Amino acid sequence: MLKADSRQPTAILPIAIFAGSRKQRKMKIDVIALFPEIIAPALKTGILKRAHDANILAVNLYNLRDWTTDKHKSVDDYPYGGGAGMILKPEPIFAAVKALNPEETANVVYLTPQGIPLTQGFAESLSLESHLILLCGRYKGVDERVREKIVTTEVSIGDYVLSGGEIAALVLIDAIGRVLPGALGDYESAHIDSFSQELLDHPHYTRPAEFAERHVPEVLLSGHHENIEKWRYAEALKRTAKHRPDLLQRLELSEEDIAILKEAGL
Numbered sequence: 001m002l003k004a005d006s007r008q009p010t011a012i013l014p015i016a017i018f019a020g021s022r023k024q025r026k027m028k029i030d031v032i033a034l035f036p037e038i039i040a041p042a043l044k045t046g047i048l049k050r051a052h053d054a055n056i057l058a059v060n061l062y063n064l065r066d067w068t069t070d071k072h073k074s075v076d077d078y079p080y081g082g083g084a085g086m087i088l089k090p091e092p093i094f095a096a097v098k099a100l101n102p103e104e105t106a107n108v109v110y111l112t113p114q115g116i117p118l119t120q121g122f123a124e125s126l127s128l129e130s131h132l133i134l135l136c137g138r139y140k141g142v143d144e145r146v147r148e149k150i151v152t153t154e155v156s157i158g159d160y161v162l163s164g165g166e167i168a169a170l171v172l173i174d175a176i177g178r179v180l181p182g183a184l185g186d187y188e189s190a191h192i193d194s195f196s197q198e199l200l201d202h203p204h205y206t207r208p209a210e211f212a213e214r215h216v217p218e219v220l221l222s223g224h225h226e227n228i229e230k231w232r233y234a235e236a237l238k239r240t241a242k243h244r245p246d247l248l249q250r251l252e253l254s255e256e257d258i259a260i261l262k263e264a265g266l
């Protein structure tokens, strides 16, 4: 499991380590949420269903309310010090995690806008774990003692605020599930461009060759694989420069790359 102070983005592994870890493993993800029913249907379709059916991924959904002990089943309470919003009480969360993680071997991930931003590398490093517990916040979040004593990793899925952690948990499950060895079909895995790790994807076309007064670029119809690869690379580079210049800054651009961008006025 990751270190207790994995709040630092140390979770991002060199790609070589990830690539060398392609052997079959099984991953268990326990989700603790107030609205687990948000997550359930997505597990029954597509790659997540396939990963489940292939015995690669087991996702168990739990309702935090099941660990309350009072007759009103209360999961939240007012903040000490005053202010708006409710706080998730520590006792049900401690009880839930104790029940699901008695040996304290799991990585307990708290989904929060204050977490480490989720990236492909972060998802891949989490995919190497065998047991994750995802804790979904609601309202103003959890009592700080949950973070101090139970949570090992905090994850955010982006700079915006969702009304709860469930959708973020689903995003994380999807990002992890699809990179588990065997989750993608051989065809899908074999058709990953060599540059797709660093750049945004290039445009794609399917039949018909002409549609809505637009023709598919000739090079894609040429059957010339080297030229097709060059075109795709150039398109990916240009799109990245346009939409995500921050990604390009991390790369060392070649003379050729610079020429491609210059020609496109980027």
Ligand code: 6GU
Binding pocket: 110, 111, 112, 113, 115, 137, 155, 156, 157, 158, 159, 160, 161, 162, 163, 164, 165, 168, 169
């Ligand atoms: Cl993980 N939770 C919530 N509630 N909002 C978010 C988020 C998580 N990541 C981005 N926004």
